[in-house]
Amino acid sequence: MFTKPRRRRSSIFSDSRYNSYSRRRRNPLxxxxxxxALPLALLVLELLLRLGVGLAGKGDELNAYQGEPTIATAxxxxxxxxxxxxxxxxxxxxxxxxxxxPLTGYQLVPNQENAALKINNQGLRSAADIPTNKPKNEVRIxxxxxxxxxxxxxxxxxxxxxxxLENRLxxxxxxxxxxxxxxxxxxxxxxxxxxxKALALPAKVRNxxxxxxxxxxxxxxxxNTLADFTTRLQRYQPNIVVLMNGYSDLLTPxxxxxxxxxxxxxxxxxxxxxxxxxxxxxxxxxxxxxxTKTFRYWILxxxxxxxxxxxxxDRSGNSLPDQLGQDDKALKQRVDxxxxxxxQLANIxxxxxxxxxxxxxxxxxxxxxxxxxxxxxxxxxALGKTYQERVKTGYTALDQAVKQVKSKRRNLIIVPLSKxxxxxxxxxxxxxxxxxxxxxxxxxxxxxxxIAPMLLVKPKPFGS
Numbered sequence: 225m226f227t228k229p230r231r232r233r234s235s236i237f238s239d240s241r242y243n244s245y246s247r248r249r250r251n252p253l254x255x256x257x258x259x260x261a262l263p264l265a266l267l268v269l270e271l272l273l274r275l276g277v278g279l280a281g282k283g284d285e286l287n288a289y290q291g292e293p294t295i296a297t298a299x300x301x302x303x304x305x306x307x308x309x310x311x312x313x314x315x316x317x318x319x320x321x322x323x324x325x326p327l328t329g330y331q332l333v334p335n336q337e338n339a340a341l342k343i344n345n346q347g348l349r350s351a352a353d354i355p356t357n358k359p360k361n362e363v364r365i366x367x368x369x370x371x372x373x374x375x376x377x378x379x380x381x382x383x384x385x386x387x388x389l390e391n392r393l394x395x396x397x398x399x400x401x402x403x404x405x406x407x408x409x410x411x412x413x414x415x416x417x418x419x420x421k422a423l424a425l426p427a428k429v430r431n432x433x434x435x436x437x438x439x440x441x442x443x444x445x446x447x448n449t450l451a452d453f454t455t456r457l458q459r460y461q462p463n464i465v466v467l468m469n470g471y472s473d474l475l476t477p478x479x480x481x482x483x484x485x486x487x488x489x490x491x492x493x494x495x496x497x498x499x500x501x502x503x504x505x506x507x508x509x510x511x512x513x514x515x516t517k518t519f520r521y522w523i524l525x526x527x528x529x530x531x532x533x534x535x536x537x538d539r540s541g542n543s544l545p546d547q548l549g550q551d552d553k554a555l556k557q558r559v560d561x562x563x564x565x566x567x568q569l570a571n572i573x574x575x576x577x578x579x580x581x582x583x584x585x586x587x588x589x590x591x592x593x594x595x596x597x598x599x600x601x602x603x604x605x606a607l608g609k610t611y612q613e614r615v616k617t618g619y620t621a622l623d624q625a626v627k628q629v630k631s632k633r634r635n636l637i638i639v640p641l642s643k644x645x646x647x648x649x650x651x652x653x654x655x656x657x658x659x660x661x662x663x664x665x666x667x668x669x670x671x672x673x674x675i676a677p678m679l680l681v682k683p684k685p686f687g688s
Contacts, residue, residue: 233250238353239424247391250583250622251366253582257262264517269515270513270514270515273514273515273518273669274514277514277518279671287418287513288390294339295377295379296318296341296377296532296533297318298318298319298339298341299318299319299340299341299371299376299377299442299533300318300319300320300532300535300536301318301319301320301321301322301332301442301443302318302319302320302321302322303321303322303323303324303485304321304322304323304324304333304417304423305323305324306323306324306325306326308323308333317424319338320332320336320338320341320442320611321333321336322441322485322569324484324485327451327455328448328451328455328456328482328485328607329444329451329482329484329485330441330443330485331347331441331452331485332347332349332441333347334346334347340378340380341375341378341380341381342378342381346435348438348439349374349375349381349383349384349386349438349439349440350381350437354435354437354460356459356460356461358460358461358495360665361431361432361433362430362432362433362434362435363430363433363434363435363463363464364435364436364437364460364461364462364463364464365389365395365435365436365437365462365463365464365465365466365675366436366437366439366457366460366462366464366465366466367385367386367436367437367438367439367440367466367468368439368440368449368452368453368457368465368468368469369440369444369449369467369469369585370440370441370442370443370444370445370449370466370468370469370471370472370585371442371443371534371536371657371658372468372471372585372586372657372658372659373386373438373467373468373469373585374438374440374441374442374468375438375440375664376442376533376658377434377533377654377658377659378659378664378688379661379663380614381438383661383664384438384664384666385659385664385665385667385668385671386436386437386438386440386466386547387436387438387659388433388664388665388668389668389671389672389675390436391425392437392668392669393429393434393436393675393676393679394433394434394670396676397429397431397433397434400429401431401432405604406426406472407425407426407427407428408422408423408425408426408427408428408681408683409422409425410428410681410683410684411683411684411685411686412683412684412685412686413686414686419686420522422683423667423683427680427681428680428681429595429676429679429680429681430679430680430681431681437460437462439452439457439460440468442536443472443483443535443536443537443564444469444482444483445469445472445473445474445480445481445482445561446469446470446472446473446474446482446562446565446566446592447480447481447482447561448482448559449467449469449565449569450568450569452567453465453569453572454572458572462507462578462669463578464579464675464678465569465573465579465580465581466581466583466671467566467569467580467581467582468582468583468584468585469498469562469584469585470562470585470619470622471534471585471587471656471657472535472585472586473558473559473561473562473622474548474549474555474558474559474615474618474619474622475534475535475538475544475547475548476535476538476547476558477549477558478553478554478557478558478560478561481561482486482644484537484538485537496576499532501561502535530544530603530607530655530656531543531544531547533655533658534655534656534658535547536655544607544611544656545607545608545610545611545614548611548614548615548618550614555614555617555618556621558618559618559621559622559625562622562625563625563628563629566582566625566626566629567632567633569628570629570632570633570635570636571633571636574633574634574635574636577635578635578637579637579678580633580636580637580654581636581637581639581671581675582626582630582636582638582639583638583639583640583641583671583675584619584622584623584626584640584641585628585657586641586642586644586652586653586657586659586667587605587619587656587657588600588604588607588614588653588655588656588657589612589615589616589619590641590642590645590646591604591645591646591652591653592646595646595648595649596651597650597651599651600651600652600653602657603653603656607656623674637674639670639671639674641667641670644666644667644669644670645663645666647666648662648663648666650662650663651663652666
């Protein structure tokens with residue numbers, strides 16, 4: 225049977241098509257074209273991310289994110305010079321504006337606000353301005369010290385122990401006015417049995433308007449606080465002063481009388497200043513990309529370093545154990561600095577007959593192990609035994625320093641807070657020293673127990 229021969233394709237045609245295809249496979253895209261396409265692809269992805277985040281209604285939430293929990297950004301420093309120029313070369317990109325000051329080192333920039341705090345026109349943590357001329361029927365309690373006294377990492381002004389103390393005192397006055405029969409009378413009854421019943425009732429505090437002024441500043445050493453009180457804060461005419469500090473003095477070398485923004489040092493090093501400006505510009509651009517933000521915010525969820533939270537102006541780059549110092553001589557010099565500044569403050573307030581209520585900054589090592597939350601345990605263990613031993617030694621020395629000053633000044637009143645934080649169930653510390661909102665309430669209650677007896681109305685005997 226005859227079969228029709230199969231027609232073969234031309235070998236020339238087949239070879240040419242194969243060779244052409246092979247050449248296309250072997251020849252990659254030119255490198256310049258690839259380099260040009262990469263930023264274009266990233267730009268398209270950035271735009272798509274922005275569109276998707278916007279449609280999901282998460283734009284404002286992501287825009288507020290600065291590479292760390294938003295509460296940490298709210299309290300991280302944004303440094304300025306005294307003439308309101310941005311200070312470059314200092315790490316951080318926070319929202320709490322501070323500016324250099326020739327007498328106190330630095331101060332809070334007046335009239336600023338973010339999601340967690342409000343600073344008034346006088347540079348104090350308050351929603352309203354405070355008149356320097358104290359009204360006749362006003363009792364003022366001045367809170368000074370560092371970041372814990374300021375209320376760093378609290379959710380809002382109202383959560384700080386200072387604001388809670390003010391609210392409680394004024395609520396007490398309101399309750400006395402609305403239900404006078406439930407409180408001890410101003411004049412005691414004549415008959416003994418009625419007098420015993422009257423004395424068993426809760427005592428009244430002075431019928432006044434109570435204002436607690438939060439004048440603490442994060443990062444302040446005892447020297448900064450002393451300078452601020454003598455040059456600025458006395459004009460508010462406080463009736464009582466509450467001081468909470470000590471921890472920053474343990475972390476800072478004794479060669480520093482006070483801490484500052486180091487603007488002079490940066491100005492004297494123009495190369496470092498320029499490099500800091502360039503680095504911050506690049507970092508700022510990188511941090512604002514949605515490609516970066518979405519990955520960090522929803523996937524990595526990084527936590528800020530403890531060093532950045534508790535000692536914002538440290539320029540050594542050392543860990544917290546190293547910042548505490550490694551020898552007893554250095555520790556003694558730091559405690560001596562604290563004692564000397566406390567002595568001067570006690571002298572000034574004592575000469576004006578102003579009670580000085582002193583509490584050392586509560587610290588994580590004071591929290592009993594069986595009371596620590598899981599997060600507190602992780603932080604404490606991560607700090608290591610060196611830190612744990614050194615900070616305990618430092619606090620023992622600070623406690624002795626406070627007692628030595630008290631032995632010379634009767635106006636000084638010590639309020640230890642270690643018992644308070646151990647009676648509290650729940651998380652107390654957000655890092656080594658900064659308190660949760662709930663722990664701020666516990667501290668406010670403890671201070672109320674100390675301060676209220678100073679303000680009690682002493683009943684007069686019958687017929688007086």
